[in-house]
Amino acid sequence: MEFLETLYNEIVGFFNFGGLIEIIQTDNYKALLTQDGIGKALGPLIPVLLLVEIIRALFYRRLTFTQYKISFFTYVFNRFISRFISIGMVGLCIAFFEPYAIFKTEFTWYWFIYGYVVWEFAHFIYHFLGHKVRLFWCLHSTHHAPEYMNLSVTYTHFFLEAPYADIIRTTICILLGVNPPLLFLIMFIDGTWGAFIHIGENIMVDARLGFLNKIILTPSHHRVHHAKNPLYMDTNFCNLLNIWDKAFGTLQDEKHEEAIEYGITRPMKSGDFLDAYFGEITLLLKDVYQAPTLKDKVLYIFMPPGWHHSGNHKTATIVKKEYFDSVRG
Numbered sequence: 001m002e003f004l005e006t007l008y009n010e011i012v013g014f015f016n017f018g019g020l021i022e023i024i025q026t027d028n029y030k031a032l033l034t035q036d037g038i039g040k041a042l043g044p045l046i047p048v049l050l051l052v053e054i055i056r057a058l059f060y061r062r063l064t065f066t067q068y069k070i071s072f073f074t075y076v077f078n079r080f081i082s083r084f085i086s087i088g089m090v091g092l093c094i095a096f097f098e099p100y101a102i103f104k105t106e107f108t109w110y111w112f113i114y115g116y117v118v119w120e121f122a123h124f125i126y127h128f129l130g131h132k133v134r135l136f137w138c139l140h141s142t143h144h145a146p147e148y149m150n151l152s153v154t155y156t157h158f159f160l161e162a163p164y165a166d167i168i169r170t171t172i173c174i175l176l177g178v179n180p181p182l183l184f185l186i187m188f189i190d191g192t193w194g195a196f197i198h199i200g201e202n203i204m205v206d207a208r209l210g211f212l213n214k215i216i217l218t219p220s221h222h223r224v225h226h227a228k229n230p231l232y233m234d235t236n237f238c239n240l241l242n243i244w245d246k247a248f249g250t251l252q253d254e255k256h257e258e259a260i261e262y263g264i265t266r267p268m269k270s271g272d273f274l275d276a277y278f279g280e281i282t283l284l285l286k287d288v289y290q291a292p293t294l295k296d297k298v299l300y301i302f303m304p305p306g307w308h309h310s311g312n313h314k315t316a317t318i319v320k321k322e323y324f325d326s327v328r329g
Contacts, residue, residue, distance in 0.1 A: 070146050101175055
């Protein structure tokens with residue numbers, strides 16, 4: 001019975017039905033007019049869409065376990081770890097940095113716009129560093145390891161990525177005056193959209209979303225971000241607003257003539273959870289161990305993925321340059 005109860009709690013927890021069930025059981029539908037109530041109502045959205053995505057794949061006989069294997073084992077592994085490790089980085093950063101904010105915002109529509117622009121800047125910084133600093137790439141690469149795109153990928157993260165991401169994003173937002181209630185609202189909206197943009201072709205074949213593709217970052221843009229094609233590498237770092245990708249020249253639309261190849265560029269065992277989760281860390285440790293000097297050991301940690309002490313670099317910047325040089329040819 002204890003096993004069945006645990007299994008039931010895990011299923012309810014995964015689908016985020018708990019809050020919605022509470023509203024129904026207490027007959028407190030007025031809660032749906034509050035931010036907390038809206039969050040509880042929308043909580044099951046992405047898990048249910050994931051279930052629909054899997055059912056559609058089964059119906060059209062396009063489902064293979066490989067497509068969900070890495071995501072499934074990553075989710076289970078992270079759930080196991082989370083029973084022993086709980087790091088509230090958002091709370092810590094708010095408590096430590098709020099006294100040093102350059103000014104204070106209020107919970108108004110115009111400060112919401114300001115806060116969202118600041119949040120996207122903070123997200124851009126964290127995400128950019130996740131691709132350009134090898135130590136951070138070791139944490140972020142798990143998310144890029146799947147060779148398919150579907151909603152399960154939103155659950156595919158190394159367990160230490162969220163704490164370091166929250167340190168960067170929360171600190172920047174708090175120091176630039178985004179007050180905590182406003183920040184939590186923005187995080188909820190951005191988190192929901194950030195999950196949705198992983199939607200797979202089993203539900204949405206063309207994910208450009210029409211005219212919205214020119215205004216915001218759509219699932220199509222995020223599919224590009226997950227591609228290992230040289231044309232698409234290290235692009236579309238924002239989540240919803242595309243302003244900072246435009247500002248820093250990293251915005252890239254999906255090209256009809258350039259089919260997306262998902263995954264990471266190094267040779268990898270297809271569908272292997274351990275390789276996806278620990279592979280980049282293992283390779284970094286190996287490079288640091290074999291580096292001839294202390295300086296090289298440090299550089300391996302902080303230089304971009306693909307940097308090599310011999311000068312034979314294969315960073316994304318160099319690979320993209322070689323690609324565009326060949327195209328201009």
